[in-house]
Amino acid sequence: MSEHLSDEELARFLRESAEGTAAGAPKEPTARARMVTARLREQEARGELPQGWRTPTDLGRYRRRAARHRRVKAALAGVVVLGLAVLALNPSLLPGYPWGDQGTDATATARRLPAETAAPTAAPGAAPGAATLEDPFAGSPAARWQEGAQSIVMPPAEATGVFSRQQVGRALEGTRTLLVDANIAPATLRGAAPKAALGVLDPLQPKLLEDLRRSLSDPGEDDNPLLVFSRFDPDESRVVGDRVRARGRTTLEEGERGALSITADYTFVYPVTRADEGSTEVTRAVVRRVLKLEMPDPDRIVATPGKLMVERYDSEWSNGGCGAADGWAHPEFPSDPHEAAPSDGATVDPYDRSGAVGGGGECGVFSRI
Incomplete structure (x- = not known):
């Protein structure tokens, strides 16, 4: 051994x-x-070593297979990480997610309507359901409308008359600012002065800004801010979740004497509950507004460059603004005692945008809300 x-x-x-x-x-x-x-x-x-897992050939094959497995695992891990990131940014994609559209507004499961591009030819059909705090647009055609500032869509800017595409674009931005701040901004709905809306108007237009500011600070029958602005008395009622939906369109054309003429026609829907804490009863107030604005040719009309002048404004309230002299909309609730409908008032469907606006005249009866 x-x-x-x-x-x-x-x-x-x-x-x-x-x-x-x-x-x-x-x-x-x-x-x-x-x-x-x-x-x-x-x-x-002799160079005759049998092929096995320890030989160079099989070692190379083994290493290539291991590298391929590592690449596949890395790719799968990347997909998982990406999916988790998407869910983190948009958790409403999870089935049954309680704070998504389906949890807070069941009607959001219906596909939202695209922006309106032409005047409707008839009133929208009936919608199922009844308004609740969780689903305040149930039972209303507005269940399929866009919400908030997204509901105000401007047309593409095009050179018109003496104005360039860029100038028209700024005029459309001002129009959108006016509509959003006057009808959708939560502060305005609670009674604050709509400074952004007033800021787009031309101070050189005689009396306009003076009249509008007086209507906000000292409203009355002859100075009613509801003709232009939407406001709810915070001591009486509030808009549910500050949620407002609207539908309409804005058109532009060359006006007289080279002016840029802009017409905005929108219907705004406000789900409202009582101001009392714990109130669960919900109603809705609806107003359709048609606003005609102008940007005059500064070579022909004394005007402030980039500002808008108001040529005409019309409004039609259903449930809230008709006849109010204190500057607030006062919507009625289903549990309120109701007086008999005025015999001289026409029945109005507040969601019918196929006809002309009533112009804020006599109080009619609304067929639905």
């Missing part, structure tokens, strides 16, 4: 044998093991 052991191994074996711990001593390979080892060394010398 000693011919196969080094001097160090032999010394350690003798020491461990004397100590009785030689169980782990080196063992001489068997004759079969020595034969297999010799044959493999001969084949390796």
